[in-house]
Amino acid sequence: MIQSLRLRLLGGAVLAIAFILLLVASGLSRIFSNYVADRYQADMSAIIDQLAAGVEFDGPQARMTAEPGDPRFELPGSGLYWQVIGENGLVFRSRSLWDVELSTDALQAGPYGFRQAQGPDGAPLLVQLRDLVVETPDGNHPLTLLAAFDRNVMDNAISEYHGAMTIMLVLTAAVLLAAAFLQxxxxxxxxxxxxxxxxxxxxxxxxxxxxxxxxxLRPLVGELNGLLKERETAVERARARASDLAHGLKTPLTVLLQLADNLPKREQTLIRQQVDLIRQRADRQLQSARLGVEQMAQTGLASLTGKLISVLAPVTAARGVKWKVEIDEAMTADIDPADLAEALGNVLDNATRYAEKTISISAEREGAFLRLDVEDDGPGVNDEDLVAISQRGVHLAEDEGTGLGLAISSDVLTAYGGRITFARSDIGGLKASLYLPGQA
Structure with a gap:
């Protein structure tokens, strides 16, 4: 189905113009053809009337006292002919017929109410025939009067008209199409x-x-303005909550740092690192809330994936793990770059930890989303654990990780209307599919 409104309108205009012009062409052709045929029928009737007036009877014998005066009747094969058939096969005919006699038995049905015969030069003739009876004192005398003309003459006239009409209609179609495009x-x-x-x-x-x-369009503009107003209110509300959360974390974090001063050096350093991470995350969320950019930013999938791989590549290179990436450069996701980096980074980090030889990354359009697949050839996950691994705090390796990475990825994507799913990979390990709002 055509998705473009412009193409729909233009297609409808083209079909309407073509249909109307075909109707006009058919109507004009029929009108002109009938008009020409009527004119020829009237001319042939006039010739027959002149023939009927020029026949006289001297007793039972018929004779022509007057003939039609058109000079073409005197020229053999001129294209205009007449013939009179009287009693006992007596025939009078125009000089244009030469020695050819039009047999009434050989006449065939022709177009426009005429009958058709073959002329002296072999060309088809259209014939009008009239039977009449002349009453005289000696009795009634039957006559058959024929007037004929070359069919090619009428066909050529109609053909020339059709040629001129076709040119006119083509020009009309061009003007109408130009008007449709402009409209x-x-x-x-x-x-x-x-x-x-x-x-x-x-x-x-x-x-x-x-x-x-x-x-x-004004009702649509009004609805969009209402939607923008509601969105602005929701963003302001989210900004306020994020700001309250960020400021609320500052005091507990400060207390933790003070308590850390009393711990051994190793534990003190670890706590300070974790507190710095929490502060960085809180500051970024506070900045994003102030700017209100989360739902308005766009991120190039290929570019961001390349940056993340460049960070992780040294780790995988030492183990001989190869990266296989198939992402169209034009694909963009409607998600903040930092949020997508966090969601995808956790998934890639998980893949680098378990991959043995290959990590495959690909992206394609699926419905309203872009599906980004990350696959590894590691040991994979049992079917019963596929749902659990995206839950917060769940990790399948006893001594590795905190169980938060994939759960955070799931939370980030859910906030943007996306999701993450897990399945067995065709190359042996885990396949994580990130569904991102965006366009190909």
């Missing part, structure tokens, strides 16, 4: 302006759409 362009221009205005809202240059433009 569609002018009609859809407000949608292009609306798209540009939405881009300004998305970039943060303005917070509302101008209430102007065609009457038909």
């Amino acid at each position: 569609v362009g002018v009609g859809l221009a407000p949608l292009s302006r609306l798209q540009n205005e939405l881009a300004l809202v998305r970039s943060g240059r303005t917070d509302q759409l101008p209430d102007a433009g065609p009457t038909e």
Whole structure:
């Protein structure tokens, strides 16, 4: 099904123009053909009337006292002919027929109410025939009067008309199509302006759409402005909560640092590192909340994946693990780069820990999402543990990790309307599929 509104409108216009012009062509052709045929029928009837007036009887004997005066009747094979058949096979005919006699028995049905015969030069003739009875004192005398003309003359006239009409209709179609293109362009221009205005809202240059433009679009603009207002309120609420959370963490973290001063050097260093990580995470969330960029940023999948791999590659290179990446450069996810880096980084970190020889990364479009698959050829996970590994605090290796990495990835993707699923990989290990909102 055609998704483009422009193509739909233009396609409808083309079909409508073609249908209407075909109807016009058919109607005009029929009208002109009938008009030409009527004119020839009238001319042939006039010739027959002249023939009927020129036949006289002297007793039982018929004779022509007057003939039609058109000079073409005197020229052999001229294309215009007449013939009179009287009693006992008596025949009078025009000089144009030369020595050819039109037999009534050989006449066939022709177009436009005429009958068809073969002329002296072999060309087809259209014939009009009339039978009549002349009453005289000696009795009634039957006559058969024929007037004929070359069919090619009428066919050529109709063909020339069709040629001129075709040129006229083609020019008309070109003008109408140009008008349709112009109309569609002018009609859809407000949608292009609306798209540009939405881009300004998305970039943060303005917070509302101008209430102007065609009457038909104003209800849509009103609904979009209402949606933007609700979104702004929700963002402000989220900013306030993130700010409260970030500030609320500062005091407990300060207390932890003070308590750490009383611990041995090793434990003191470990606690300070963890507190610094918590502070960095809180500061980043507070900054993101202030900017309100989470749902407005876009991230190139190929670029970000390449950066993460460059960080992890030294670890895998020492073990001989190879990276296989198949991601289109044009794919972008509607997610903040830092959030996607955290979600994908945890999954890649998990893959580097268990992969033996290969880590495969690929991306493709699936419905409304981009599906990013990360696969390794490690030992994998039992089917009964596939659901559990994304839960917070669950880790299958006894001495490794905190069990938070994949759970954090799941939380980040869920916040953006995405998700993460796990399955057995075709190359032997675990397959993690990240479903990201975005476009290919």
